[in-house]
Amino acid sequence: MEVLMSLIVGVLTACGVYLTLRGRTFTMVLGLTFLSYAVNLFLFATGRLVVGQPPVIAAQMAGYTDPLPQALVLTAIVISFAMTAFIVMLALKAYAELGNDQVDGRAGQGGEP
Structure with a gap:
């Protein structure tokens, strides 16, 4: 189970970093979402999941x-x-002002800013 969880966290992190480094705002938002999922799974796995135990200390347990x-x-x-x-609203504002969804504000590969 540990290998599966570490593999899932690694794949989500790799996909999140790859998508975050893309040039479009939608892929950046999707990459940040994948990164947050990876962090959530990592934090959840650090608690050593135990089935059937309460999250509070009791004398009889x-x-x-x-x-x-x-x-x-x-x-x-x-x-x-x-x-x-916040990132979605920032991307919508940038799209309204610039007219494209490039992160750096350029229209294309060799376009004018």
Whole structure:
């Protein structure tokens, strides 16, 4: 299971970095979303998932699940949603002013800015 989780986190990170480095705003937003998914899975996997255990310590229970990674993932989801909304609005404003969706503002490969 650890190999599968690390492989998934690695693939999401690689796809996120590749898409973030592309020249268009939509692929940049998609890449940032993949990166946030990879971070969420990584944070969730650091808690050593235990099935059937409560997230609080009780006297009658033999063990418990660490609640900190769950709280960090919940916070990261909220932050990534806000960041995605900000980037989308920034991209829409840039598209309205520049007339294209290139990250650097150029019309094409050799076009004028």
